[in-house]
Amino acid sequence: MPWSKMDTQRQEVSQFTARLWWSLLLIVIVFAGLVSRLVFLQVWQHERYATESDDNRQQLQAIAPTRGLIYDTNGTLLAGNRASHSLTLVPEQLAGGRRGIDDVLAELAQVVTIDQDDIKRFKRRLNQPRRPYSPVALRFQLNSTEIAQITVNQHRLPGVRIVPELVRFYPLDEGFVHALGYVGRINDRELAKLDSTNYSATNHVGKLGVERFYETELHGTVGHQTVETNARGRVLQVLDRLEPVPGKDITLFLDAQLQQAAAKLLEGKRGAIVAIDPKTGGVLAMASGPSYGANQFVTGISNANYQALRNSDDLPLFNRALRGRYPPASTVKPVIAIAGIDSGIISRKYSIWDPGYYQLTEGGRLYRDWKAGGHGQVNIHKSIVESVDTFYYAISDLMSNEPMTKYLAQFGFGQVTIADQPEATKAVLPTKQWKRINREASWFRGDSLNLGIGQGFLSATPTQLATMTMVLANRGQWHQIRMIKAIDGQSVVKVSDIGRNDPKLPDNVELRRSSDWNTIHNAMIDVMHGKKGTARRSGANSSYKIAGKTGTAQVIAIKQDDTYDAEKIAEGFRDHGLYIGWAPAKDPVIAIAVIIENGGGGSSAAAPLARQLFDTYILDTQVKTEGGAKNDG
Amino acid sequence: MADFQRWAPEARKHFKQGPGLWVKLRLDPWLLMLLLVIMSLGLVVLYSGSGSSEASVYKQLVRYSLALLGMVIITQINLRNVQRWIPLLYVAGLLLLVAVLLFGVGVKGAQRWLAIPGLPRFQPSEIMKLVVPLTVSWYLASRPRPPHFIHVLVAVVLVALPVLLIAKQPDLGTALLIGSSGVFVIFFAGLLWRHLIAAIAIGAAGLPLLWMSMREYQKQRVITFLDPESDPLGAGWNIIQSKIAIGSGGINGKGWLQGTQSHLDFLPETRTDFIVAVLAEEFGLMGVCLLLFLYFLVLIRGLMIAGSASHPFDRMLAASLTLTFFVYVVVNIGMVSGLLPVVGVPLPLVSYGGTSAVTLMASLGLLMSIHARRPQRT
Secondary structure, three states: OHHHHHHHHHHHHHHHHHHHHHHHHHHHHHHHHHHHHHHHHHHHOHHHHHHHHHOOOEEEEEEOOOOOOEEOOOOOEEEEEEEEEEEEEOHHHOOOHHHHHHHHHHHHHOOOOOOHHHHHHHHHHHOOOOOOOOOEEEEOOOOHHHHHHHHHHHHHOOOEEEEEEEEEEOOOOOOOHHHHOOEEEOOHHHHHHOOOOOOOOOOEEEOOHHHHHOHHHHHEEOEEEEEEEOOOOOEEEEEEEEOOEEOOOEEEOOOHHHHHHHHHHOOOOOEEEEEEOOOOOEEEEEEEEOOOOOHHHHHOOOHHHHHHHHHOOOOOOOOHHHHOOEOOHHHHHHHHHHHHHHOOOOOOOOEEEEOOEEEOOOOOOEEEOOOOOOOEEEEHHHHHHOOOHHHHHHHHHHHOHHHHHHHHHHOOOOOOOEOOOOOOOOOEOOOHHHHHHHOOOOOOHHHHHHHHOOOOOOEEOHHHHHHHHHHHHOOOOOOOEEOEEEEOOEEOOOHHHHOOOOOOOOOOOOOOOOHHHHHHHHHHHHHHHOOOOOOHHHHOOOOOOOEEEEEEEOOOOOOOOOOOOOOOOOHHHOOEEEEEEEEOOOOOOEEEEEEEOOOOOHHHHOHHHHHHHHHHHHHHHHHHHHHOOOOOO | OHHHHHHOOOHHHHHHHHHHHHHHHOOOHHHHHHHHHHHHHHHHHHHHHOOOOHHHHHHHHHHHHHHHHHHHHHHHOOHHHOHHHHHHHHHHHHHHHHHHHHHOEEEOOEEEEEOOOOOOOEOHHHHHHHHHHHHHHHHHHOOOOOOOHHHHHHHHHHHHHHHHHHHOOOOHHHHHHHHHHHHHHHHHOOOOHHHHHHHHHHHHHHHHHHHHHOOHHHHHHHHHHHOHHHOOOOHHHHHHHHHHHHHHHOOOOOOOOOOHHHHOOOOOOOOOOOHHHHHHHHHHHHHHHHHHHHHHHHHHHHHHHHHHOOOHHHHHHHHHHHHHHHHHHHHHHHHHOOOOOOOOOOOOOOOOOHHHHHHHHHHHHHHHHHHHOOOOOO
């Protein structure tokens, strides 16, 4: 055995040594390969590379793609591009090279206005990593006089160039910014995240809204060209060129006319209006007031203007339609009523006697109705038509948290269902678990009463309210809520059609007896057209039927013995007015949510606005349909 | 002779202390000298590549000193005495790699660093550069050689796990180095030629299948990877510029600090991965061939150490570490000269950076330690 073992060992060592020799052979061959590569580059092709190294005249330039356009549903241009000229410097080509920058800046300042701010920003851009011989921007938006001035002096300013580029332009500007968002100059943080190759010639990126969400589609793909230039940087010859692929055009559901009308109604107010097409889930209008101009952000807003916007008490920069969290107040009553009858906790014929208040215990706190003295005998129909708080105190006390939050969730509360507005917030749907985590307390009976009238912990954005209205109008049928209607002519039903993530939608609401929808719908029609309906004044004299519901959200709690006096209360503490509704009642084409901050009651502050928008949309649609111009699929 | 002894009775002892120092420190003077020469050459090029920045050179000098110290310490370890800790090291390394994927921090989209509070930030993948060849050598050393098929399979899994985790970071360069270090051990353990050829054949046959199962954008990415010049604004820019730098250097080079490509910022990463282009531009073909010759001597010395080692563990480890060093050189120079796709592998002992220097010196320390424990011929 020992001998054979030694034999194996000897065999193994000799095999190992053989493999070392093989390795040495490999090393020699590969090193020889490397050396021949070097000889090829450094001897054989030396002249070619030496010329290329000397030859700064051949340059590779990136070509920015044209940003895709955004249209409204009728083909009205909402976001286009226009030419803008910027003044740029190529540091390597300046008279004194990089060291001569200050001289050149001084010389330029005699020709065009350049302030300290421009110079500061220019130096910052200069110090960012950049490709040699690429231009660095000094000023944007040159006017024609300035262009002429520079062109005349160009012969003594080598390395100074006027570069034309296409920049975003919003022809309808103010009033659309909260729906579209805007593009702005790429900042350092965005620069780190973006694909540096594809954005090598791009200066703007979508900052908010649709412009931000569809950045990939709108941007397109960069192109490039090799050019031969003279010593001053003038292009003599294009050697080869790969065309950029322009961004895709996007059509939105937005109706420019309706959007403008909504924005106009919000002028001088704080509030939001969202309108949705119940047949598709497309957003027809999304306005937030006060608003601001988007174009100033494209070209670079001045610091003073920006601070003024930022520091305004009315928060114009705040997108109330997507991010405003308001107590929905009585506008949730239809859903609460559905929760009551569909869960079987109350019957369809359920009614109460309303003395004008509700008490949890004998002699305890009074939960007051808005109408002193009460509404008398109240059933479901009357509870919605006259918005009887006492009725909802009673049924929410019977239900407690669970059925109410479950049904509210089915109508989109507490979740983001809009697919392509990245800023949207989900507000608060107060489940028991939510209260345990966020308030570190269990759910009380009083919480149920507040929830039943849409107050307390519950909050919703105007977009969520419009979504709820759509589901109500559709008898439970959901659609994905979205801005986009089509991309490059291809219609988009879900954003997953273009490879994005769909938000999770609740299932369609299936009531156990579908006739219950009629009960709710009839009551909501009587809100607008009934003798005692809370919004009867806004429903009067219409050529079509409307279904709706008003709401008045308390901003501060009113002590139980105080009476509410709008005159005496400072404006900031006045009630928010809310309204939801759709029209025509039997065949809905538009669902609207309106909220006016500190506007007072919903029937006087919000409902009239909605009526005007219904008229704008429906009467115009009819006119257009009769004229055959509107092609509505 | 007797007189001599009377005059200086201690002389013989003193005379013997010269060579004795190396033995005591267990250092291999040949290897050490080569390292120092390459490093000095590297610092000269670095000074130019960093835009005459003394701070960079000084910083690198400090790193080299620390790495040399680390090497001397590693050299003192008798590997065979600490062998039983190797599997533990391996498992710990794997866990760290998983941790990198879960909680790692990174730059430019690659997640490579681990920031454990109280410790300096580090790359667990660097540790694996040593741990993987150690583990595979340890595993195969205690198995029959040539290894049975099943043992080869286990060894392949031992290599594949860390390689896949590192490739996912993604850090293709390090994954490649670690993968090849493991494969070399298996090769030197006596993997049958027919197995080796079969594996290569299966791999080659699998490639078209893989290609067909890929989506269009993935194919595009592979094409750009294999042919960077098709993307002249992105990855191709670097290669085009570095080829111009090398080619314009010619036989004798443009002279130290005279390289226009590197000094006008055309060349990217002049201190790190593309430093050999600076050398080629300023010192020409002569300069690069000198460097390649020095590397060649290091490799020869490494193979000699492997050949003289007695224990199978030592043999496999030494040969694998030497050939991994070879892979460093070839992948880096091949990439910079446009022969190979772009993967981030530094030029050993020349590229700027602390971590890679420390791991490289540690692996050379292992080589020296193996050399110090070779059977003494009398």
